[in-house]
Amino acid sequence: ACFVLSEQHPNHERERAEAMIAKIYSMAEESDGALRVVKTSSELQASCDGGEDIAAIIGLEGADPLEGRAENLRDFYDLGVRDIIPAWQDNPFSGTAFGRNTPLTDEGKKLIELAEELRTMVDVSHLSDNAFADVCKIAKRPFIASHSNCRALCPTLRNLTDDMIRKLSDHGGVMGINLSPSFLDPVYYAQAFPRWQRSLQLGTSQEEKKRLRAEVDILARPPIDWITRHVLHAIEIGGEDVIGLGGDLDGISKAPQGIETIADYVKIPDLLLAAGLRTAQVEKVCYANFERVFREVLTD
Incomplete structure (x- = not known):
């Protein structure tokens, strides 16, 4: 997972996450087949059936790199992201377990809906109890x-x-x-x-x-x-x-x-x-x- 917090990289969240993703691809290229980035179900199955490589699914641990806009997930999907935790700490998408326990925001609800549309895994670790309840109401997968x-x-x-x-x-x-x-x-x-x-x-x-x-x-x-x-x-x-x-x-x-x-x-x-x-x-x-x-x- 690519972990980027706005407070640590203000105004550079997206740039930082993109650099991390590039590093993952670089590691895969240098691994001589030991590490494989998988983006589809069939690629995952092939990797698991082969049993000789590590299947890496790229994720965002916290949606801070989306810069407050759910639609920006499309850009990260194109880069290979297939898993997303909406918030690691309170952000424009969601409250968190150690934060204010607020629910998903309207933009957070859009993020869950778009993740499902793009067939990207929604990960609720770190979310508040109220946000978890919102995900349960929205999620169809x-x-x-x-x-x-x-x-x-x-x-x-x-x-x-x-x-x-x-x-x-x-x-x-x-x-x-x-x-x-x-x-x-x-x-x-x-x-x-x-x-x-x-x-x-x-x-x-x-x-x-x-x-x-x-x-x-x-x-x-x-x-x-x-x-x-x-x-x-x-x-x-x-x-x-x-x-x-x-x-x-x-x-x-x-x-x-x-x-x-x-x-x-x-x-x-x-x-x-x-x-x-x-x-x-x-x-x-x-x-x-x-x-x-x-x-x-x-x-x-």
Whole structure:
């Protein structure tokens, strides 16, 4: 995903996102076939069937590069974007989980409608509960919550309530388990979140921010079985077709015990099997559910 915030790149959001997209294509060209950018359902199927390359679906994590106009999604679609999170923090399209909890704006509703018209995946991670409800009313195709967990187990507003999981399932969508300790373990969340909030408050000195972040850094990481607990809860609430993996490893500073790099993902299938899931269910969690939903939404 291309992550660009207006506050970090004022008046250059579009330029920054376009540069990131160009870099993805450059990486694919230099990979000697190991990385392939896929734009259609048939390209995704070919990549998955071959099993020898990495299929990259380009997304925008936050619609700030659209510069407040839903119609600008057409330009990014032409560049290969096939997944969009309307907002990472409050913007002209939507409120967010850690923002004001406002719903989709009129322009945000247009964005969802246009994304569906273009067969671009709508991703509701980071959106406010009210915006999620709006997406449910508008969406006629499946949508995803690429990196969100179960709020019943860990109460951060970035996670999905049981009702949200049911609605996501009703739409044929998929949620991806985020490996951030603050989204997995309620004890870790209770210790880390207040410090994170204080570090972002206006008036907090740089010295205080450094101290707060250092306190979070030394918190004990939760055990790896929290991954299993969220998977099992999601299946109990929304069924085995609603759950996948969305580690967010590029966006988090630490993961549960036993997960150091992407290479440790191979531990997760054995954890799920040990918890009682069948092989076919583990395959759905590890890849098949996300593959299904993208093949359904993307064009042929």
